[in-house]
Amino acid sequence: MKPIMRVENLGKKYSLGAREVIAPTLREALVRFVKNTAERFSRGRDTDAQTVWALSGVTFEVYPGEVVGVIGRNGAGKSTLLKILSRITKPTMGLADLYGRTGSLLEVGTGFHPDLTGRENIHLNGAILGMKREEISRKFDEIVAFAEVDRFLDTPVKRYSTGMYLRLAFAVAAHLDPEILLLDEVLTVGDALFQKKCFAKMKEVGREGKTVLFVSHNTASVQHLCGRALYLRNGVLSEEGKPDAVIASYLKDLSESESAGLAC
Amino acid sequence: MIERPSSDSGYSRPDESAGVMVCDPPDVADERSVELFLHAVLPEEPLVKIRPGNSLTKIEFGELWAHRELLYFMMWRDLKVRYRQTILGASWVILQPLLLTLVFAIFLGKLVKVPSDGVPYPIFAYAGLLLWMFLSNAVLSSSYSLVVNAHIITKVYFSRLLIPGAAVGVRLLDLIIASLILVALMFYYGVTLTWSILMLPVFVIQITALALGVGIWTSALNVRYRDVGTMLPILLQLWMFVSPIIYPSSIVPERWRSLYFLNPLAGTVEGFRASLLGLPFDWRSIVISTAITLALLVCSIYAFRRMEESFADDV
Numbered sequence: 094m095k096p097i098m099r100v101e102n103l104g105k106k107y108s109l110g111a112r113e114v115i116a117p118t119l120r121e122a123l124v125r126f127v128k129n130t131a132e133r134f135s136r137g138r139d140t141d142a143q144t145v146w147a148l149s150g151v152t153f154e155v156y157p158g159e160v161v162g163v164i165g166r167n168g169a170g171k172s173t174l175l176k177i178l179s180r181i182t183k184p185t186m187g188l189a190d191l192y193g194r195t196g197s198l199l200e201v202g203t204g205f206h207p208d209l210t211g212r213e214n215i216h217l218n219g220a221i222l223g224m225k226r227e228e229i230s231r232k233f234d235e236i237v238a239f240a241e242v243d244r245f246l247d248t249p250v251k252r253y254s255t256g257m258y259l260r261l262a263f264a265v266a267a268h269l270d271p272e273i274l275l276l277d278e279v280l281t282v283g284d285a286l287f288q289k290k291c292f293a294k295m296k297e298v299g300r301e302g303k304t305v306l307f308v309s310h311n312t313a314s315v316q317h318l319c320g321r322a323l324y325l326r327n328g329v330l331s332e333e334g335k336p337d338a339v340i341a342s343y344l345k346d347l348s349e350s351e352s353a354g355l356a357c
Numbered sequence: 358m359i360e361r362p363s364s365d366s367g368y369s370r371p372d373e374s375a376g377v378m379v380c381d382p383p384d385v386a387d388e389r390s391v392e393l394f395l396h397a398v399l400p401e402e403p404l405v406k407i408r409p410g411n412s413l414t415k416i417e418f419g420e421l422w423a424h425r426e427l428l429y430f431m432m433w434r435d436l437k438v439r440y441r442q443t444i445l446g447a448s449w450v451i452l453q454p455l456l457l458t459l460v461f462a463i464f465l466g467k468l469v470k471v472p473s474d475g476v477p478y479p480i481f482a483y484a485g486l487l488l489w490m491f492l493s494n495a496v497l498s499s500s501y502s503l504v505v506n507a508h509i510i511t512k513v514y515f516s517r518l519l520i521p522g523a524a525v526g527v528r529l530l531d532l533i534i535a536s537l538i539l540v541a542l543m544f545y546y547g548v549t550l551t552w553s554i555l556m557l558p559v560f561v562i563q564i565t566a567l568a569l570g571v572g573i574w575t576s577a578l579n580v581r582y583r584d585v586g587t588m589l590p591i592l593l594q595l596w597m598f599v600s601p602i603i604y605p606s607s608i609v610p611e612r613w614r615s616l617y618f619l620n621p622l623a624g625t626v627e628g629f630r631a632s633l634l635g636l637p638f639d640w641r642s643i644v645i646s647t648a649i650t651l652a653l654l655v656c657s658i659y660a661f662r663r664m665e666e667s668f669a670d671d672v
Binding site: 107176183184204206208213217225 | 437
């Protein structure tokens, strides 16, 4: 079968910009200032600047209807991968092809404005996430019911409790209808009951034949939701396969580095 | 709830009663692929191709058009938010040029006696200030638009041109509201309309294009060099004084005119006033300003496109 997402040798380099060393004299500072400014305007000549590969040589394929989990420690490149696939940032090398309408959710409540009411934010957030106006109106009642905020619909969201805010934000996102869904740690919102609801919703999304790429620290949710898992370590894809096996080696690495940290 | 097709019985075993979510085993892919074939046939060519580098130098009009509703929502948000917790609300839009006109009418019109091409000075100045306030506000708010919307830029992808575009769009609505006073002033001073008024939309489009041209460029520059935001108010002030806003271009000596009209705003403002007040058009300056405005807009979109890819990393 043809993959719906093909990622080949993907890499992203960031420069750390370690130019800021305090100048010993004022004259030196001025010279550096002029030099740096000139450099900055000639753009992108960061020869001696330190660089780091947030992601390198990542290759994988995802097939239609698959729910794939991406796990790894902080800074392993999970979010960078999602950012590249969502077209927010460009890769430094490699390529990725997506064969379906893509919706990405890197954060719950992107574009929510504190001064706007719940009702207004549903419309705004929906539009930002790529829904059509007619689509939002159609799903409006469903979103409100899901978020359980009907009483506060005309209250500015800055007066919402954190839980209400997150519920509303997740509710909008959960009603996105793309063929490929890119998710970053969004299931960790709300209380246990709401989380269960979110899980059920996510399962439903998977069952509808949508393809999901799901980034998480939470190995339990990856285990529950995903049919396959990718393990990123220091920007490199170190393992892929059944969630159980991949999670096991991830946890093994974790405990190893923990004991190594304790040793020294 | 949306009615789901009953096709999901084959591979999913919802087991909520036990409180455990059971995972779809990956080895039933064959069964699934049959179903998927029915409602999701993959296209031959990828919908989205992600490649490194400067591949996006062409303007994707299709994409802009697809996101037109988002443009509407962003404008709507800016308007809503701007007048939250204000007492005077939208009347600020009118007060701003009105107060300026009042001051200029007293000091320049009455005391200094600046000529105004035979039109009452207040209406002359208001027409100019109306356009100027639009341009200046549009350029300022769009130059900050990307920085202000950084939290969206780093989390969602859409054509980034929409952001400065929406900022200009909102100011265009301001311009239309503030024009109501212009109509009242014209009525009060008994200005009679001529056929020249039909040219009015042309000049409004032209100044919008100019605002977009400058705003789009500065918005992109401001992402990387925040100096732009600091510098801009001063530059705008200078720009106002080298443009025929509160004085007519006719006071500029003839031999300096061709230089003077290289400022694309000059021809536009003079054209706007001429069509409104029934003065003769200076076609030469109109053609020059149109050409420069268009060139600026094209260059600025191109520059924006080149810088766009690193916005999320720089902002």
